[in-house]
Amino acid sequence: xxxxxxxxxxxxxxxxxxxxxxxxxxxxxxxxxxxxxxxxxxxxxxxxxxxxxxxxxxxxxxxxxxxxxxxxxxxxxxxxxxxxxxxxxxxxxxxxxxxxxxxxxxxxxxxxxxxxxxxxxxxxxxxxxxxxxxxxxxxxxxxxxxxxxxxxxxxxxxxxxxxxxxxxxxxxxxxxxxxxxxxxxxxxxxxxxxxxxxxxxxxxxxxxxxxxxxxxxxxxxxxxxxxxxxxxxxxxxxxxxxxxxxxxxxxxxxxxxxxxxxxxxxxxxxxxxxxxxxxxxxxxxxxxxxxxxxxxxxxxxxxxxxxxxxxxxxxxxxxxxxxxxxxxxxxxxxxxxxxxxxxxxxxxxxxxxxxxxxxxxxxxxxxxxxxxxxxxxxxxxxxxxxxxxxxxxxxxxxxxxxxxxxxxxxxxxxxxxxxxxxxxxxxxxxxxxxxxxxxxxxxxxxxx
Numbered sequence: 249x250x251x252x253x254x255x256x257x258x259x260x261x262x263x264x265x266x267x268x269x270x271x272x273x274x275x276x277x278x279x280x281x282x283x284x285x286x287x288x289x290x291x292x293x294x295x296x297x298x299x300x301x302x303x304x305x306x307x308x309x310x311x312x313x314x315x316x317x318x319x320x321x322x323x324x325x326x327x328x329x330x331x332x333x334x335x336x337x338x339x340x341x342x343x344x345x346x347x348x349x350x351x352x353x354x355x356x357x358x359x360x361x362x363x364x365x366x367x368x369x370x371x372x373x374x375x376x377x378x379x380x381x382x383x384x385x386x387x388x389x390x391x392x393x394x395x396x397x398x399x400x401x402x403x404x405x406x407x408x409x410x411x412x413x414x415x416x417x418x419x420x421x422x423x424x425x426x427x428x429x430x431x432x433x434x435x436x437x438x439x440x441x442x443x444x445x446x447x448x449x450x451x452x453x454x455x456x457x458x459x460x461x462x463x464x465x466x467x468x469x470x471x472x473x474x475x476x477x478x479x480x481x482x483x484x485x486x487x488x489x490x491x492x493x494x495x496x497x498x499x500x501x502x503x504x505x506x507x508x509x510x511x512x513x514x515x516x517x518x519x520x521x522x523x524x525x526x527x528x529x530x531x532x533x534x535x536x537x538x539x540x541x542x543x544x545x546x547x548x549x550x551x552x553x554x555x556x557x558x559x560x561x562x563x564x565x566x567x568x569x570x571x572x573x574x575x576x577x578x579x580x581x582x583x584x585x586x587x588x589x590x591x592x593x594x595x596x597x598x599x600x601x602x603x604x605x606x607x608x609x610x611x612x613x614x615x616x617x618x619x620x621x622x623x624x625x626x627x628x629x630x631x632x633x634x635x636x637x638x639x640x641x642x643x644x645x646x647x648x649x650x651x652x653x654x655x656x657x658x659x660x661x662x663x664x665x666x667x668x669x670x671x672x673x674x675x676x677x678x679x680x681x682x683x684x685x686x687x688x689x690x691x692x693x694x695x696x
């Protein structure tokens with residue numbers, strides 16, 4: 249399918265295949281997850297059993313002969329049942345998702361209800377960063393939002409936990425284990441974990457399945473976040489700027505000159521986590537983040553790249569300052585789950601100011617985002633990219649997340665309710681100077 253300015257690329261690196269591996273196991277640029285290795289071992293084990301049993305049927309007593317036959321029939325039945333389940337699983341995956349592109353998905357993810365058939369155009373978004381993006385799978389959440397606006401959406405990523413822009417470039421993708429989840433399973437049996445390296449994600453060519461070179465998709469937007477402390481510590485900031493100059497910008501110049509760079513300004517920590525006590529608390533930390541990302545933006549702009557800042561840290565600060573009841577338990581908000589009535593946005597009113605507490609934006613470790621924080625992050629990115637208010641929230645979007653909050657969080661952190669999501673999307677619109685659709689239709693402006 250032809251797309252203006254956007255060319256399709258499939259990133260495929262054929263790994264050497266062991267001669268003992270069954271042909272049904274797909275190759276991958278990454279080591280196979282443990283589950284796939286167990287499948288290979290399981291097949292080999294069955295072969296040994298069948299070979300050893302076939303040579304020992306002669307001269308068996310009748311009762312031993314009958315027992316052997318029953319064992320073989322039981323094994324055959326188990327094998328057919330397993331194959332049937334695998335077939336259903338892959339058929340379901342093929343139905344619910346479209347063809348994977350460069351590790352990501354091209355087209356619509358499942359659970360996008362009420363999509364407007366008049367959608368037009370296409371958009372391609374690349375994500376580069378760390379756990380601030382992969383917690384609760386912000387790339388896929390943003391993709392769901394974009395599916396409400398565009399007829400064709402492509403997204404891919406190169407993410408690594410704890411990485412700054414330098415270590416991400418040096419070490420590449422770190423999601424092999426974290427994204428080896430049912431939601432990440434692709435129709436071919438491998439996992440959608442993203443591109444292996446920054447260079448692979450942004451490069452100009454790849455080897456396709458026919459072993460011929462094809463041009464890469466030109467990204468419309470490249471989203472980048474640095475380690476949260478990097479822009480506020482002089483040595484780390486200097487290293488990031490040097491890496492941008494020597495690594496990222498040359499790649500963009502060669503292969504994605506027309507891409508808009510979105511710098512995702514992360515949020516300051518809720519407490520003195522990760523040895524951050526010397527950064528002066530939340531407000532000073534936020535001020536330093538604003539200054540650091542402004543320097544990054546100046547660098548990209550001076551290199552003739554369109555650049556925008558998605559002010560996630562300022563959105564956290566806004567909620568902290570305008571929430572009149574920050575000590576209220578987040579679980580007390582769950583009674584509003586079925587409330588969908590919207591009014592003109594006014595954060596000074598108690599009803600709107602108490603919808604989401606500042607604390608509810610964080611995971612228990614005080615620096616990663618909760619589902620509420622991730623939804624706000626996706627809303628900020630949507631507003632920064634489109635200049636429009638985010639689409640209405642659908643709770644089903646979370647079902648495609650490849651990685652939610654850490655599994656050891658008990659009980660799991662709650663998802664945003666309809667009322668909470670409406671508040672967060674309007675906060676994002678306000679931070680990006682976008683009037684809510686309801687207010688615009690009424691001829692009024694965002695009164696914050």
